[in-house]
Amino acid sequence: DAGVTQSPTHLIKTRGQQVTLRCSPKSGHDTVSWYQQALGQGPQFIFQYYEEEERQRGNFPDRFSGHQFPNYSSELNVNALLLGDSALYLCASIRTGTLGQYFGPGTRLTVT
Amino acid sequence: EDQVTQSPEALRLQEGESSSLNCSYTVSGLRGLFWYRQDPGKGPEFLFTLYSAGEEKEKERLKATLTKKESFLHITAPKPEDSATYLCAVQALGAGGTSYGKLTFGQGTILTVHP
Numbered sequence: 001d002a003g004v005t006q007s008p009t010h011l012i013k014t015r016g017q018q019v020t021l022r023c024s025p026k027s028g029h030d031t032v033s034w035y036q037q038a039l040g041q042g043p044q045f046i047f048q049y050y051e052e053e054e055r056q057r058g059n060f061p062d063r064f065s066g067h068q069f070p071n072y073s074s075e076l077n078v079n080a081l082l083l084g085d086s087a088l089y090l091c092a093s094i095r096t097g098t099l100g101q102y103f104g105p106g107t108r109l110t111v112t
Numbered sequence: 113e114d115q116v117t118q119s120p121e122a123l124r125l126q127e128g129e130s131s132s133l134n135c136s137y138t139v140s141g142l143r144g145l146f147w148y149r150q151d152p153g154k155g156p157e158f159l160f161t162l163y164s165a166g167e168e169k170e171k172e173r174l175k176a177t178l179t180k181k182e183s184f185l186h187i188t189a190p191k192p193e194d195s196a197t198y199l200c201a202v203q204a205l206g207a208g209g210t211s212y213g214k215l216t217f218g219q220g221t222i223l224t225v226h227p
Contacts, residue, residue, distance in 0.1 A: 042217030056212045094213050099144045103155035
């Protein structure tokens, strides 16, 4: 049973560029949450997708957007990148009706 | 607003020296409290979920407990491979008792176990 997968593993972008990160949830999981983790900090909730719609959102600007596909996989898009967007981006998958959230390995984004 | 504070920020132990990590939380209604382990550069690994005050869960050398205001992660006779950052998170009940899964994390405790 494959766990949560994310791609790419690492990414380097320049200020002002746009980036797309991808996540595939665990088998049987239908909900995906995205988190941003700055160095030395705990993860911060960005948003959650369920049934291909954004269901809940944290305190992140509209530059952060997402999408969920019919197969439950998800994308996180960040526009107009800032140096402060450099972080580890984590995807967590959930099966509706349960509490457990399982995280992927993350994508390390560096903005120069 | 939900808040989670973990202490200490860093803890250095000798192998076999038992200790506890603390997680204090403020939440309007608790749906669940979670403990995760995170190795450098990797995603958090799920350890425990606690639902109500008085609950305890164990896994190998780890034991998690929960009160109405805090949770403790007790580490008994730790080994060097227990070295990691331990994260605590809460999930709150929303309006009408719904809960969509947003986790609010603390900043973590960095545990180092020396042989």
